[in-house]
Every structure is written in C-alpha cells, then in structure tokens.
Amino acid sequence: QVQLVESGGGLMQAGGSLRLSCAASGRTFSSGAMGWFRQAPGKERDFVAAISWSNGRTYYTDSVKGRFTIYRANAKNTVYLQMNSLKPEDTAVYYCAADPSKVSFVGMDYDYWGQGTQVTVSS
Secondary structure, rough: OOOEEEHHHEEEEOOOEEEEEEEEEEEOOOOOOOEEEEEEEOOOOEEEEEOOOOOOOOOHHHHHOOOOOEEHHHHOOEEEEEEEEOOOOHEEEEEEEOOOOOOOOOOOOEEEEEEEEEEEEEE
C-alpha cells in the first residue's frame, strides 16, 4: 500500500522560507510524477508544482515561479518543496500526490495523496 507522508509545514513571516518534504513508501516510483497541491480556506485545491520521476523535469504554477523549487531524492523516494520569499497568499494546506503514469497538473489524475501539512504565512 502506497503511503505519502508530508512534513515541514508551520508558521512563517512573510519573506521567510519553509521546506516541505513528502516521503513515499510502499512503492518505488520510476515513472510518472510527484506533485504538490494546496488548498486555502474556502477555495479549491490548486496545482503548485510537479516533478517527473523519469527525467527530473519540473513544472510550476505561475504564482510560485522563481520562489518555490521542487526537487527529489530518488534514493529516499522523497520529494521536497523549497518555498522562499513566502507571501500571506501562500497560506494553505499543502498536499503531495503521486501519479505513477504521467505528469499532470490536474489533481484528479493523481492516485495517491498525503494527509496534508498546514503552511501559514503572516504579514
């Protein structure tokens, strides 16, 4: 059974940095993608970033380009989201997700999800 466990969320002032981790167990991923999504209160869950397991190519939503970096540690089956220059509008529950077959920006395409980690950015 695949499990994804996020960690690293917390409270940070605007301009600060946080690093989220997503550790996958139960399966070794060599294809498809790992993605990060976020959901703010009263809003839909939105795509943030994704990384291909096969070639390491990365994808970002426009609002985080230049501030967030997604990277992987294959040997650890772990994906990270380094978040710099945080803004109050980054406040949300962040979820990691795994799609074993392809890279997608759509949450419904992902088969496995973590429990989420809260990120709160104060102004």
